[in-house]
Amino acid sequence: MMQRRLLLATAATLAATRGAWAQDRFPNRPMRIVVPFSAGGSTDILSRICAQLMTEGLGQPTVVDNITGAGGTLGAGRVLEAAADGYTLMAGTPGPVTINPQLLPHITYDPRRDFAPVIFVGESPAVVVVRNDSPLRSIQDLVARAKAAPGTLTYASAGIGSFAHLSGALFEWRAGVQMIHVSYRGTAPAATDIIGGRVDVMFENYPSVQGYITSGAFRTLAIGAERPSALLPGVPTVASQGVPGYVSSSWFGLFARAGAPPAALQALNAAINAGLRKPETAQRLAAMGVEPVGGTPESFGSYIAQRYAETGELIRTAHITVD
Template sequence: MNRRHLLGLAAALPALPHPARAQERFPTHPVRVIIPFAAGGSTDIMARLCAQMLTDRLGQPAVPENITGAGGMIGAQRVLDAPADGHTLLAGTPGPVTINPHLAPRMPYHPLRDFEAVVFVGDSPAVAVVRRDSPIRSVQDIVARAKAEPGKLTFASAGIGSFAHLSGELFKARAQVDMVHVPYRGTAPAVTDMLAGHVDTMFENYPSVQSYIASGELRPLAIGSARRSPLVPNLPTMIEEGVPNYDSSSWFGLFLRAGTPAGAIDAVNRAINEGLRDQATIARLTTMGVEPIGGSPADFKAYVTRRFEETGALIRTAGITAG
């Protein structure tokens, strides 16, 4: 076949998209960041910060949108109802991704099957706290008292199946103690009752009690991460305090619907990773009590999968039910 025939054949063939051009077409219109919780909370603040990172780097505005209800599941479903083109993101947290699926077996989606993990944005460790005038001075005191009088010490949470509830159940399992869970309708009433002396302790994520710690109303005993946190480097870990294999943290990340093109996933991942290297962003997250993480989609998927399995095992062992 001569050169003229080759040119004629090439002209007759349909143009094939170039991989680089396919990536350049994302985004083609504004991106939505679905926040499955109410405005004003830590998830909302984190999601809006991510929306700004995306707006600054993708060439299209990223618009945060609060869609609440059913512990975050309604917002998550809204992402699945949107086209798998990368333009509708889920601001994900443990609740709708790694906790609720084990408490609501009939939920309409499976997070590991129906979502693509895009980027691990930040992590906030659990922290054991007591009121400032509590006679409990350390984690060892909690363990000693709980073993001396099983079922007498109480720990508060923001509700059944909440992060603070599971962090407390993990403490019971790892320390091998018997404590009574007292659920509330949110963190604020739980802290109020603890300050009044009605409950003994709480295992809440650090940002939720950071202001109470700063004011001196609550006294931190230990951090729940596997290693000391740069957020509070002088605070020992639960493991250092004698609670083996204790690791509880409330993570935040972005997800897309499964089947989203790799180019869109990579573009969002790259934009957030660039944003997390910005010193002003790092400072803001640290002030909020969040440790910036970043990394690849594969890194985040592996992390979420591990947390999903660990959370399911804890819920089954502790016999936690939604009703």
């Protein structure tokens, strides 16, 4: 009788222990990625790829939640309202992480303090594009013309404070030239005026203009990456054509709310790193104009800190403001 009671007590203890372990194990329920932009765009598609990798690697479903508005900062704020448990992530890009917090005075969050980097998923270079029949054939041509007639060349962007705006302003700074910024409401109308010859050049994220390049409507003068990219074979870098220090690339990564358990961050990081090593994932990203990166949360955090500082310096130096 005593032995039977002992066995029953041991079994109950083991069951309770297994239940507690299952409850503490991350993840033990569905996860969510908040995308601060509309469905169908590159950020949304990359987020859905990550959601699939998380589901496959961690054994729990992952949903994508598009919360748009205020240049991506509305979605960022929604993540900060969630529990700091690693179950709610933000799809991060330069806008809501390194640009808008330094450009828009009403934003109260500091991404360096309030978010925990999870993983650097991918990077895509800025491209310097002109219409196919433009007389500008190289970066040297662009710089020479800009210096010969300051304030006459025009460059388009998807809006004040957009990636394309800052990439163009960075070119002005590094090349020592003065051009006229023409702001549009999105990349599509800007591209239309490039093709129509109403604006001279655009410094845009490669995925945003990939279709125009592929169709032959745009010609690529250079890429903003530090080194040549397999995404655009044979296209030189801006720096190699006489503009030293010019590096401009967009990036995509995942963030949790600061204070999330380190074990959760490591589990998420490991699952997505494993997925990024799969050839089929690399192929999907390459088709979108994105190079997979991966790495540790710490390395991603260092990258973000550097980009945040560089972006702030550019905004102050170029006197970029939003009226």
